[in-house]
Amino acid sequence: MSVKTMISVLHQKYSFEAHNLQCCRAITIARGETAACYDLSYAKLPKYGHLLRRHNPSTMFKLVPYERHDFTKNPQFKRLFVCLQACKNWFLDRCRPFIGLDECHLKGRYGGVLLSAISVDGNNGIYPVAFGIVEVENKDSWVFFFHCLESTLRLDYLDIGLTFMSDKQKGHADVIAGIVLGAHHRNCCRHLYSNFKASFPGLLLKTQFWIACKEPNEFIYNKAIERIKEVNKEAYDWLVKNNQPSMWCRHAFDKRAKSDHVTNNMTESFNNWNGELRSKPILI
Incomplete structure (x- = not known):
């Protein structure tokens, strides 16, 4: 039984408002997971x-x-x-x-x-x-x-x-x-985009970011990066100056790894x- 379910059952059956910590301790005791364990x-x-x-x-x-x-x-x-x-x-x-x-x-x-x-x-x-x-x-x-x-x-x-x-x-x-x-x-790239989105939100920037990171063709990558530069120069600087292409762009990955994972x-x-x-x- 989860803590949330336990709180709900105690409230419905006994009209008792239990605290999260109380329920956590009860579950721990029921499982036999004491300090000595x-x-x-x-x-x-x-x-x-x-x-x-x-x-x-x-x-x-x-x-x-x-x-x-x-x-x-x-x-x-x-x-x-x-x-x-x-x-x-x-x-x-x-x-x-x-x-x-x-x-x-x-x-x-x-x-x-x-x-x-x-x-x-x-x-x-x-x-x-x-x-x-x-x-x-x-x-x-x-x-x-x-x-x-x-x-x-x-x-x-x-x-x-x-x-x-x-x-x-x-x-x-x-x-x-x-x-x-x-x-x-x-x-x-998922964590990288979370940091990028915090400062530079927007659907267009999001679309071009994922094109740039997933595209195995350098020509299309350059087009996506230039599009980001046109939309927001600061976003372009943040991506280019703080992150080397070989660390987040598929076209620049080391080919010996035989893996194109970006996340x-x-x-x-x-x-x-x-x-x-x-x-x-x-x-x-």
Whole structure:
């Protein structure tokens, strides 16, 4: 039962106006997800990582606890990175060199952020490559994630024209350029258009923007860009000066990636799929 449904039932049956937080706590108790359940789940992580590495020798499992100044107390969880052996091998052997990056907030007792790296297979199906759980989303947490990803996939030895796509937040481009040398970076056009629309709304600008980003022909792209310049010079400057064509325009993409995606829909689909699991303990 959802919180909204519970509030409605309590009001209709008992004429009781329940608060959202009260219903959330009731649902948590009914599921048996107490504080001890969450604490025990975090305490099992070292053994879980040991089992993963024993049965999947090439699995990357990196657990980072907080520094302990009092050794009479147990260390606290800080960050986690997981890349299973099967996921790594399948990506290197059978997936396109294209990885989408995204994050979503966890809704459990202790919160946190789930970072994910999602690829696309030969049938355009989403394929999870690796994931990490960090305390907050910032440049430091993304540096940790990329160092682990580069270490397990050995991306510095791969000359496959690897391409990353993100939502242009938290300095992704700088982190990628500094860790994964030679990799290309794309911006999700849906997020890019949200920022563009906030300053330059209008149906005509919207139409020309999507023509410019989706068109594989450079001639038609130039016509769309010139049309934007005619309509609004500031919008043209915002697009051209702040965004390189190779990061958002299909005609300028690196062809070795064999992918013409202009949006990060595969990571959004992954986040939607795990929506009901975000409130669960870290080890279900």
